[in-house]
Amino acid sequence: MSEIKRQVVDPEDAKVNADHLKINGIFLRGEISPFDIPKELVANYSAESKTFVCELIYLTEEPLKREPITEKEGSKLYFHFGKNSGKLYKxxxxxxxxxxxxxxxxxxxxxxxHKIEDVKKEENFEDASLILNIMSAKKAIEKTHMFQKFATA
Structure with missing residues (x-):
């Protein structure tokens, strides 16, 4: 059996800016593009495969690359990033x-x-939008309480 939960994201809840973003010793200023803010979160838990997926839906789509992140107590965590933009999609x-x-x-x-810190270490100014996207995704997940929605049946 599969269980799906959807939540529209208020753009203001996921909006971040670069006022305190420091790359290569330089502080950047700016705002995140509306294309980098998730507009909806869709979470799915499959009892058959014991897999939880939280998808971040944006105005645009692109092919994804799957990146293994960590394994703890038998559970494996993966992030799926856009192959072109690097945005966090899943x-x-x-x-x-x-x-x-x-x-x-x-x-x-x-x-x-940790991913944000890794990107910052690359010291590439073009990665500022990727950092803002990950920060926005974090805020959207936090504000919608998407993971906590699976606390009760």
């Missing part, structure tokens, strides 16, 4: 019991923070 957790989904939020947030 968070996938394999081999997780439904009742553990709400508790994985902190692990996902830490992994997203």
């Amino acid at each position: 968070i996938e957790i394999e081999n997780i019991d439904r009742e553990k989904v709400p508790n994985i939020t902190i692990e996902v947030e830490l992994a997203l923070n």
Whole structure:
């Protein structure tokens, strides 16, 4: 059996700016593009495969690349990024019991923070939009409480 939950994202809830974004020792200023703010989150838990997927829906779509992030207590975390833009499109957790989904939020947030730091280390100014996108995705997940929606049946 598969369970799906959808939540429209208020753009103001996921909006971030670059006022304190520092790359290569230089502080950047600016706002995130509306194309980089998720407009909707769609979460799905499949009891058969014990897989939780949270998709971030944007104004545009593109092919994705799957990146293994971590494995903890038998569960595997993957991020799916756009091949062209690098935007975060999907968070996938394999081999997780439904009742553990709400508790994985902190692990996902830490992994997203680590990804932001990795991108910052590359010291590429073009990556500023990717950093803002990941920050926006984090805010959207936090504001919609998407993972916590699986706390009750």
